[in-house]
Amino acid sequence: MAKILIVEDNALNIKLFCDLLAAHGHQPEAVTDSRNALDKARELEPDLVITDIQLPHVSGLDLIRMIRRDDKLAQVPIMAVTAYSARGDEERIRAAGAQAYVSKPISVMRFAQTVDELLAGSTQENPTGEPRESWARQSDLGSGPTGAAGEGA
């Protein structure tokens, strides 16, 4: 059972996603106002974030970037859901830091399968073959200031 945060402004989609995830034994939680999404994610520490791209206030792309920049959330898998399936969109979504992309109207099977894959940790796979900046951050956090000097004497 996974905690899954859904960021979506459309009530019907929220119901659909929540029902699907609950049917798969997961614990979905929805946020409708994207301005609250980052705080909610920090509080919930979800195993997966599913976000709409077309959101009022904070766009899905901006939200993805904010999550990737957040120390606490940088590693959480993100699945984007969007009504527009233009090629450029997918590239921008992936470049922002989402691992997966599903277009609306969603295929229930593809939705469930993508959720399973992301939760199974297949996030390391990189189908585009492009370097993924967001994962590089990890190494930046590493050792911090050196040495435990000053402790002596």
Ligand code: MN
């Ligand atoms: Mn929307």
